[in-house]
Amino acid sequence: MASSQKNLSDYSSKNIQDISNKKFAIVVSEWNDEVTEALYSGAYETLINNGADRNNIIRKNVPGSFELTLGAHWMAAEEDIDAVICLGCVIQGETRHFDFICDAVAQGITHVNLKFAKPVIFGVLTTDNQKQALDRAGGKHGNKGDEAAITAIKMLGF
Numbered sequence: 732m733a734s735s736q737k738n739l740s741d742y743s744s745k746n747i748q749d750i751s752n753k754k755f756a757i758v759v760s761e762w763n764d765e766v767t768e769a770l771y772s773g774a775y776e777t778l779i780n781n782g783a784d785r786n787n788i789i790r791k792n793v794p795g796s797f798e799l800t801l802g803a804h805w806m807a808a809e810e811d812i813d814a815v816i817c818l819g820c821v822i823q824g825e826t827r828h829f830d831f832i833c834d835a836v837a838q839g840i841t842h843v844n845l846k847f848a849k850p851v852i853f854g855v856l857t858t859d860n861q862k863q864a865l866d867r868a869g870g871k872h873g874n875k876g877d878e879a880a881i882t883a884i885k886m887l888g889f
């Protein structure tokens with residue numbers, strides 16, 4: 732279902748467990764930072780609004796989305812981290828570089844989930860242009876950062 736049919740910020744708070752003692756790492760790509768900062772704000776506020784302690788939210792930056800995998804690996808390896816949220820924005824350019832980055836990040840983050848058996852959330856926008864990205868970073872289609880945070884919370888209640 733396209734984001735135009737299901738707002739990224741619409742979620743049910745039913746079955747949300749107590750996360751006051753859960754520790755979250757948010758790894759944020761610096762590429763397209765107008766978008767990724769909006770994603771971070773959404774994720775952070777959604778964690779707080781659902782009961783997370785602000786002292787239990789750690790932010791780490793990486794240069795680009797390709798580096799999200801290693802950043803997520805380092806954070807997931809920390810014993811006291813319960814979940815990792817990866818936030819990035821990959822926008823199509825003139826070449827196939829977009830395809831390689833998107834595939835590498837999706838595969839890489841999947842691997843970190845399985846290696847550490849911890850929720851490592853793929854909060855990465857992969858868009859044709861900046862407008863699509865802004866629409867999904869607090870615009871008309873909601874905020875993928877909200878979605879990523881709720882996904883982390885729900886996985887902790889698995």
Ligand SMILES: Nc1c(NC[C@H](O)[C@H](O)[C@H](O)CO)[nH]c(=O)[nH]c1=O
Pocket residue numbers: 760762763794795796797798819820821822823832
């Ligand atoms: N073009 C985008 C990039 N490119 C940079 C890569 O993510 C990576 O940092 C570089 O290849 C060095 O390893 N990154 C994004 O996050 N978004 C883009 O649109």
Ligand SMILES: CC(=O)[C@@H](O)COP(=O)(O)O
Pocket residue numbers: 821822823824825826827828829832
């Ligand atoms: C996703 C990218 O790496 C892309 O923005 C780079 O642009 P280009 O494909 O024009 O080199």
